[in-house]
Amino acid sequence: MVRTRGAATFQQQFPLFHALITGDASRVAPVCTRQEAAKCGPGNLSATMLAVLLDTPSPAFQKLASRAPLEARLSLGASDSDLHNWLDLAQVTDSAALRQQLVAGRTALDLALALGRAEHATALIAAGASLQPLLPEDGQYDVPAAVPRTLWDQLSHHALTHYSGRRLARAPAALLPQLAQLALLAGQPTACLEVLQSAQLPGRELSGWDALTVVAQATVRGHLAIASHVIQCNVTGLLLPLLAQYSSLDRRVMHVLVPHLAQRVGRALLSNLLVKAAGDGEHEACATVLEVVTEQGLPLCFEHCRDVFQAFVRHDCPAQLAKLLLAASAALSPSQLMRLAGVAIQQDREALLEVLLAAGAPQSAELALEAVDCLACSCVAALLRRGPLPIDSAVPFQAIGSTALLYFHPILRILQTLQPRRSSKWWTLDSEMPQELRMLQLLLGAGHRPPVYHNIVVPPDPQLKAVFDPLRDRPQDFPTKQGNRSWLWLALNHPDWSRSNHREHPRAIKRAFETVLLAAARAKSERPAGRVVSIAAEAGRTGSTVEEQGGDMPERKRQRLIATAGPGSDGSSCAHSATRLAALPTDVLLHVLGLAARPLSAWVVLDAEL
Numbered sequence: 001m002v003r004t005r006g007a008a009t010f011q012q013q014f015p016l017f018h019a020l021i022t023g024d025a026s027r028v029a030p031v032c033t034r035q036e037a038a039k040c041g042p043g044n045l046s047a048t049m050l051a052v053l054l055d056t057p058s059p060a061f062q063k064l065a066s067r068a069p070l071e072a073r074l075s076l077g078a079s080d081s082d083l084h085n086w087l088d089l090a091q092v093t094d095s096a097a098l099r100q101q102l103v104a105g106r107t108a109l110d111l112a113l114a115l116g117r118a119e120h121a122t123a124l125i126a127a128g129a130s131l132q133p134l135l136p137e138d139g140q141y142d143v144p145a146a147v148p149r150t151l152w153d154q155l156s157h158h159a160l161t162h163y164s165g166r167r168l169a170r171a172p173a174a175l176l177p178q179l180a181q182l183a184l185l186a187g188q189p190t191a192c193l194e195v196l197q198s199a200q201l202p203g204r205e206l207s208g209w210d211a212l213t214v215v216a217q218a219t220v221r222g223h224l225a226i227a228s229h230v231i232q233c234n235v236t237g238l239l240l241p242l243l244a245q246y247s248s249l250d251r252r253v254m255h256v257l258v259p260h261l262a263q264r265v266g267r268a269l270l271s272n273l274l275v276k277a278a279g280d281g282e283h284e285a286c287a288t289v290l291e292v293v294t295e296q297g298l299p300l301c302f303e304h305c306r307d308v309f310q311a312f313v314r315h316d317c318p319a320q321l322a323k324l325l326l327a328a329s330a331a332l333s334p335s336q337l338m339r340l341a342g343v344a345i346q347q348d349r350e351a352l353l354e355v356l357l358a359a360g361a362p363q364s365a366e367l368a369l370e371a372v373d374c375l376a377c378s379c380v381a382a383l384l385r386r387g388p389l390p391i392d393s394a395v396p397f398q399a400i401g402s403t404a405l406l407y408f409h410p411i412l413r414i415l416q417t418l419q420p421r422r423s424s425k426w427w428t429l430d431s432e433m434p435q436e437l438r439m440l441q442l443l444l445g446a447g448h449r450p451p452v453y454h455n456i457v458v459p460p461d462p463q464l465k466a467v468f469d470p471l472r473d474r475p476q477d478f479p480t481k482q483g484n485r486s487w488l489w490l491a492l493n494h495p496d497w498s499r500s501n502h503r504e505h506p507r508a509i510k511r512a513f514e515t516v517l518l519a520a521a522r523a524k525s526e527r528p529a530g531r532v533v534s535i536a537a538e539a540g541r542t543g544s545t546v547e548e549q550g551g552d553m554p555e556r557k558r559q560r561l562i563a564t565a566g567p568g569s570d571g572s573s574c575a576h577s578a579t580r581l582a583a584l585p586t587d588v589l590l591h592v593l594g595l596a597a598r599p600l601s602a603w604v605v606l607d608a609e610l
Contacts, residue, residue: 010089014039016047016064020054028060037067043076043083048108048124053098058119065120065127070108078102109133113147121151122158128171131159131178135185139248141220143185156186164191168198177210184217184226192218192226200233208237212245216253224256231260239265243273246289247282254288259296271304274325278311283318290324298328302336305329309340312352319351326359337361345371350378357386365392365408372410375435377442384446396451397470399459405470405477409451412470414440415478415488438601440491450492487604497597499590505597508606513593516581520589523582 011018016036019027040046048068051061076083078099087098101111109129112121125131134155136142143152163171163179171179176199183192196214199206206214211234218227231238242249242257249257261269270293277285293300300308305325312321326332332340341361344352357363368389371379383389389410397405407413414436453468470477479485487506494501502510581589597603
């Protein structure tokens with residue numbers, strides 16, 4: 001009784017839907033008014049969709065298609081409760097086609113194509129339905145695989161025939177780019193040109209996005225004349241979509257687009273495109289654009305080359321892109337290459353610097369000092385692989401104010417407090433200490449040493465100085481040797497760890513080495529006889545050195561060693577390792593620890609975590 005009452009209510013509210021469901025075509029026409037045809041069920045289910053699913057006869061369907069909303073798109077599927085209950089009320093839930101084909105996102109034409117109903121599809125096309133279901137998806141250039149080829153051929157021929165002559169002039173502007181693509185897919189370039197001519201009329205122009213799609217389709221299909229025609233008619237409109245979709249375009253499309261746009265709009269377009277691609281991490285797109293620029297003879301000026309290189313540096317792009325950029329740019333002078341090298345140094349991009357050095361960037365004292373100032377350790381290492389850093393001995397320093405000197409020697413520069421850093425401030429930050437230490441170790445390892453100058457005037461004294469040792473004669477130019485900065489002086493004066501300078505090393509070294517020595521001492525103390533290497537727990541505090549002792553240890557000291565070395569007397573791996581340490585001669589063990597103390601900068605990083 002309830003179901004019957006509900007069905008009667010449904011018939012009163014949706015007479016057109018009810019007529020379609022009953023299958024009585026004669027009842028469809030009287031109730032197919034524009035008001036009724038515009039009604040939709042839950043999930044945007046339109047009368048045309050239901051008519052396709054129920055295979056409504058052609059005459060009634062054609063009238064319905066001419067009045068119903070053709071662009072309605074399902075937002076629910078057959079399994080969604082709202083739509084399912086509504087269909088149950090309409091008594092059509094038993095339809096297998098309905099359950100399978102009611103998928104969210106589909107239109108009436110999508111349903112007709114899925115069910116292979118050519119008559120319904122042709123009626124929808126003739127009524128003005130969007131042709132998008134007949135076109136490839138983004139990034140594709142062939143007939144949709146979901147549509148049988150024979151059906152596609154039939155429908156595309158019908159669409160191009162229907163929209164020709166006067167009908168084409170009256171066709172909605174939104175259909176023009178779809179018709180142009182359809183004509184290209186169907187191998188009818190003449191029909192495509194006819195559509196494009198119609199699109200030149202006021203109010204019917206292609207949008208930049210549609211123009212780019214047509215250009216891509218024409219290029220891939222080999223109709224380059226049509227692609228050029230569209231580009232010439234839509235030069236400025238193509239810029240924004242190109243910048244947004246460059247990564248998904250076929251390489252052939254880029255080879256057609258880039259030269260045309262560069263000649264019409266300017267080389268700045270190429271620079272902007274490359275900068276955006278670098279920022280998006282689209283390295284392949286960058287390579288494609290640069291290859292096109294080189295092949296087409298459209299060299300970038302230095303300003304554009306610099307802008308693109310800065311983007312490559314900022315986003316850490318591969319060195320191969322830098323090589324392509326140099327090949328795509330006008331010939332750069334050594335000074336211009338050195339300016340680019342300075343950009344690479346600011347972010348410590350070693351691979352990009354190597355490309356510039358190979359291209360002829362001079363390895364000057366100015367460039368080397370900039371790398372030191374930026375604490376670009378990787379770049380300094382790259383420079384050192386080509387030999388010692390060049391140093392301008394003619395101008396060893398610059399007066400800052402009335403008393404301070406800014407030195408131009410790399411080692412003195414590292415040891416100074418008044419020096420430019422990445423922060424553009426004239427003092428050294430403790431957070432940069434590990435980098436400073438690593439830089440100093442690189443320079444010392446390459447053979448650089450603090451300089452001593454001869455026969456030089458040192459402000460503010462106007463008298464000629466026979467010998468000037470900055471570290472000895474002007475200690476005020478260098479920071480205190482206390483705290484973290486003492487590690488720089490330790491690396492400078494005592495590069496290797498030894499018993500005598502043990503307490504001067506970072507806490508991480510002292511803790512690690514004391515643990516090793518205590519473990520070795522414990523293992524040796526458990527032997528019946530032998531020599532013991534011991535280091536007191538307070539070695540780091542009192543400055544006592546590592547000494548060799550004989551005989552047994554006092555019980556209190558033995559317990560402290562056990563607590564420090566941890567468990568292991570039961571044959572564990574810890575005890576096994578300690579036994580092996582104890583087997584080493586004292587001088588060998590100390591030598592091993594000296595090697596482990598290198599590089600000092602690595603221990604400084606660990607020390608900051610303690």
